[in-house]
Amino acid sequence: MEKEDYGGVTENYKWTQTENDVTINVPFPKETKGKEIDFVLKPKYLKVGIHGQKPKIDGELHQFVLVDDSIWSLSEGDLEINLKKASSSAKWWKCVVEGDPETDVSFIEGSKYLDDSLIRRIKNEKRQKAEEERKREQEKHESPASSEHP
Numbered sequence: 001m002e003k004e005d006y007g008g009v010t011e012n013y014k015w016t017q018t019e020n021d022v023t024i025n026v027p028f029p030k031e032t033k034g035k036e037i038d039f040v041l042k043p044k045y046l047k048v049g050i051h052g053q054k055p056k057i058d059g060e061l062h063q064f065v066l067v068d069d070s071i072w073s074l075s076e077g078d079l080e081i082n083l084k085k086a087s088s089s090a091k092w093w094k095c096v097v098e099g100d101p102e103t104d105v106s107f108i109e110g111s112k113y114l115d116d117s118l119i120r121r122i123k124n125e126k127r128q129k130a131e132e133e134r135k136r137e138q139e140k141h142e143s144p145a146s147s148e149h150p
Helices: 105-111 116-142
Strands: 014-017 021-027 037-042 045-050 057-060 071-075 078-084
Touching: 037 071, 045 078
Parallel strands: none
Antiparallel strands: 014 021, 021 078, 037 045, 045 057, 071 078
């Protein structure tokens, strides 16, 4: 069974990976058309954005990819990019673009020795903690400063 969903979330995209692929989801406005997308992929470089705007992704990839075997599609503002990893020597990526937040890949390598139900439970716990943290951060930014009235 192939392990999947090991990835992360950045300010501009979320990503998952299997041993062979990296899938990146980049949100754009729903009305965005494919011809508006500025997409450049090289063996160790990725640039993604809308023509004339600051790119959402622009930098050196963590590892090499097979450009001809990688694809992207756009549906209702969700740009999905599937990158085919070039090498299995570094099968788990800690990030997509160098300098972006990193995920702990040591957990992934150690997981091959764990029972699948335990792996699912650990992944769900990590997702719940991340979601709770995101909600706390969102509440901090959305709630007005409290004031006491006599």
